[in-house]
Amino acid sequence: MRTTIDSYKARAGRLNTDGIDFEGFKDYPLSAEALRSLRYMHDIEHHTICYLRDLLLTPAHRDAEVTSFLACWAFEELWHGEAIADVLEAHGESAGAPRVANLRERRKWRDTMEVASHFGASTLAGASFVALHMSWGAVNEWTTQAGYARLAAREANPVLTELLKRIMKQEGGHIDFYASEAARRLGESKKAQKLTRFALKHLWRPVGSGVMPKSEVAFLCRFLFGGSDGRAVAERIDRRVDKLPGQDGLGLLTTAIDNFSRLTPAA
């Protein structure tokens, strides 16, 4: 059954962190690798609002269902970032607004350039851009949810696992919307299929790679998607992409992970 925007809107809301013992991390701290992963995830969740700003300049803003979704989606992602900030703060780290302000300050000039090029490209692509955006969103949400699942499995800390489980449930709602909209819109238009295939093949990179330093992307690729278990997860995402109309055989995740893992050794 296709998830409608109405059912998503009814379920969307602030992440429930009741009963999550953030203070407990002071006695049972997470590993250095888990914290490094969480810093990345924190920054990306908080970057959602900037991504949303870019999207609203595109034809996506004319579709009322898409904008309803985006409003709820950005709100949920904010609270994922806030919950991860609580974990980092319990470890004595700066998180939330000060960390986000630093990140945005570093990206000021790059941001301006990206907004301009994003706007230009999406205007040329017209309605097909919305199909591309939905497909891109589906790949990113599949990857994000899988990344949280891998982190929970690797760290095996019950408090972190419970928090990530709750976040992953909401990421599942994002997946339902993006993936069903992508399949429907791609199924209706060969032009959208071609544009999406071209963009995914040539432009898609792992979530956060446009924002985070390459060393951090490489670390995450190796830590979360390295080894046979990580590889199996990446291959599963590639198979999901294969099922989107016109997107068969791209091998996005496995290729990107190979490239990033090779690029910079994980420190």
Ligand SMILES: [Fe+2]
């Ligand atoms: Fe999220």
Ligand SMILES: [Fe+2]
């Ligand atoms: Fe999400």
